[in-house]
Amino acid sequence: MPQENMFNRTFHYARGHVLGGNLLTWNRGSNDVWDNWANLTEDQGWSWASIEKYYLRTSRLVAPADHHNTSGQVNPAVHGNGPVQVSLAGFPSELDARVINTSTQVGGRFRFNEDINAGDSVGFGFLQASIATDRRSSAATAYLKPVETRSNLDIIIHTQATRLIQTGYRKGTPEFKMVEISNGPKSPRFLVRAKFEVILATGVVGTPQLLQLSGIGPKKALHALGIHSIVDLADVGQRLADHPLLPNYFTVHSNATFDIVLRDQSVFGALLEQWNTTGTGLFVNSPSNTLGFLRLPPDSTIFENHTDPSSGPLSAHTEILFVQDGFAQFGDIPQPPTGNFLTLLTAVVSPASKGSIFIASADPFEKPLINPAIYSDKFDLLAMVQVMKDSQEFIQSPAWTGFVSATFGALSGVTTDEAMMNHARNFTVTVNHPVGTASMSPKNAKWGVVDSDLLKSRNVTLNP
Numbered sequence: 072m073p074q075e076n077m078f079n080r081t082f083h084y085a086r087g088h089v090l091g092g093n094l095l096t097w098n099r100g101s102n103d104v105w106d107n108w109a110n111l112t113e114d115q116g117w118s119w120a121s122i123e124k125y126y127l128r129t130s131r132l133v134a135p136a137d138h139h140n141t142s143g144q145v146n147p148a149v150h151g152n153g154p155v156q157v158s159l160a161g162f163p164s165e166l167d168a169r170v171i172n173t174s175t176q177v178g179g180r181f182r183f184n185e186d187i188n189a190g191d192s193v194g195f196g197f198l199q200a201s202i203a204t205d206r207r208s209s210a211a212t213a214y215l216k217p218v219e220t221r222s223n224l225d226i227i228i229h230t231q232a233t234r235l236i237q238t239g240y241r242k243g244t245p246e247f248k249m250v251e252i253s254n255g256p257k258s259p260r261f262l263v264r265a266k267f268e269v270i271l272a273t274g275v276v277g278t279p280q281l282l283q284l285s286g287i288g289p290k291k292a293l294h295a296l297g298i299h300s301i302v303d304l305a306d307v308g309q310r311l312a313d314h315p316l317l318p319n320y321f322t323v324h325s326n327a328t329f330d331i332v333l334r335d336q337s338v339f340g341a342l343l344e345q346w347n348t349t350g351t352g353l354f355v356n357s358p359s360n361t362l363g364f365l366r367l368p369p370d371s372t373i374f375e376n377h378t379d380p381s382s383g384p385l386s387a388h389t390e391i392l393f394v395q396d397g398f399a400q401f402g403d404i405p406q407p408p409t410g411n412f413l414t415l416l417t418a419v420v421s422p423a424s425k426g427s428i429f430i431a432s433a434d435p436f437e438k439p440l441i442n443p444a445i446y447s448d449k450f451d452l453l454a455m456v457q458v459m460k461d462s463q464e465f466i467q468s469p470a471w472t473g474f475v476s477a478t479f480g481a482l483s484g485v486t487t488d489e490a491m492m493n494h495a496r497n498f499t500v501t502v503n504h505p506v507g508t509a510s511m512s513p514k515n516a517k518w519g520v521v522d523s524d525l526l527k528s529r530n531v532t533l534n535p
């Protein structure tokens with residue numbers, strides 16, 4: 072939907088139709104994030120102390136594609152022994168040493184963090200990616216592939232769940248143990264009945280959409296669309312939070328950036344062939360080799376008018392991603408036909424803005440209305456301005472001497488806070504990290520969608 076606080080711009084909201092996969096960045100929440108969930112839900116089962124053993128079962132550290140010595144770049148002691156494989160970048164970029172040297176030399180808010188996934192996520196360091204040395208590793212390759220031939224598992228692709236169907240009550244609470252599925256708007260609908268339970272895991276967009284289509288959501292709004300309300304649950308689709316992302320472009324004194332790869336099909340083809348045949352080269356990497364998470368300065372004037380929305384001191388307010396070296400298109404500005412570039416992505420990772428997702432009609436094949444309400448809370452805009460300044464300060468440190476030439480494009484000449492805010496409103500897109508539309512709350516709370524057991528068994532308002 073048009074974003075009121077971004078001059079009514081709209082931008083793309085990507086949703087994959089694949090089994091497993093995203094931009095490969097592997098980040099667990101800081102210990103604060105988990106402890107915050109435990110406090111919010113009043114269930115210590117979500118605290119880091121309780122969750123750690125399960126996290127360790129999810130993933131394991133493996134060698135990078137170039138088998139370089141990673142000591143001091145990651146802490147193997149905090150990693151587990153699960154099926155998702157995680158590694159550092161296996162093809163060096165000319166930015167890596169500059170980022171790490173800046174953080175070790177400058178310190179302070181730019182301090183080095185040996186392992187971003189060790190509980191304290193604040194600082195700059197090497198990015199960990201869900202890459203099995205040179206291939207994508209994902210929930211699908213780690214969990215689904217090994218069991219795909221089991222006789223008690225069916226994976227139905229190109230099929231959409233169109234409705235959950237109430238099959239009865241348990242202790243006065245409606246039970247939905249039947250799912251209606253279909254291949255498309257004009258295809259027949261089929262019913263699948265569960266013996267034990269239906270686990271709904273259709274993501275931040277699909278989950279509220281399916282609940283609302285099934286009569287679980289805000290009663291009045293569902294009635295207005297002609298949907299019979301079964302459970303009146305106001306928060307279904309509310310509390311949407313997303314990370315605003317802004318690409319910051321610079322020209323550089325280097326002709327070794329990846330710009331040529333995107334401009335010249337033969338260079339691209341040769342690198343693809345190299346990766347396919349030898350598992351080496353640029354294409355073994357995720358889009359970034361290094362990254363940094365920052366807290367706002369403790370004496371920031373932002374806190375004069377805003378409470379801190381982050382989970383705590385181990386959690387960042389903002390992020391800088393060093394997207395290799397080259398012009399990476401995030402948003403509407405295409406790669407220029409000539410020149411060598413550096414792209415710094417700045418993001419707000421403790422957003423205070425809250426949006427919503429609501430179905431546009433009772434038709435399950437019509438796309439829902441997605442409103443991330445970016446910058447609707449001014450904290451996020453002010454935090455973005457701070458991280459834009461931080462990113463420029465970072466690349467002005469000695470480790471970058473002679474590399475960066477100038478700010479590029481619309482960012483050129485943008486120096487005042489007001490101009491930076493307008494720039495952010497004009498060019499921000501999403502990092503694709505939406506969450507929150509089926510929020511957990513304490514048992515018996517009047518808000519939220521599910522309790523800390525991911526069920527909603529009490530305090531529901533029924534509309535038989």
Ligand SMILES: Cc1cc2nc3c(=O)[nH]c(=O)nc-3n(C[C@H](O)[C@H](O)[C@H](O)COP(=O)(O)OP(=O)(O)OC[C@H]3O[C@@H](n4cnc5c(N)ncnc54)[C@H](O)[C@@H]3O)c2cc1C
Nearest residue numbers: 085086093094095096230231232272273274275277503504
């Ligand atoms: C382009 C992009 C890049 C990203 N990069 C990263 C990254 O590098 N690192 C990171 O940690 N996170 C990244 N993310 C975010 C991350 O992928 C998500 O947070 C995560 O996948 C959410 O998991 P989920 O299980 O909640 O939902 P999803 O992964 O969205 O899974 C939901 C599934 O349900 C299916 N579905 C939805 N509705 C229906 C329906 N009605 N019937 C049947 N099936 C349905 C969907 O097709 C999907 O397969 C990225 C996201 C995007 C879009």
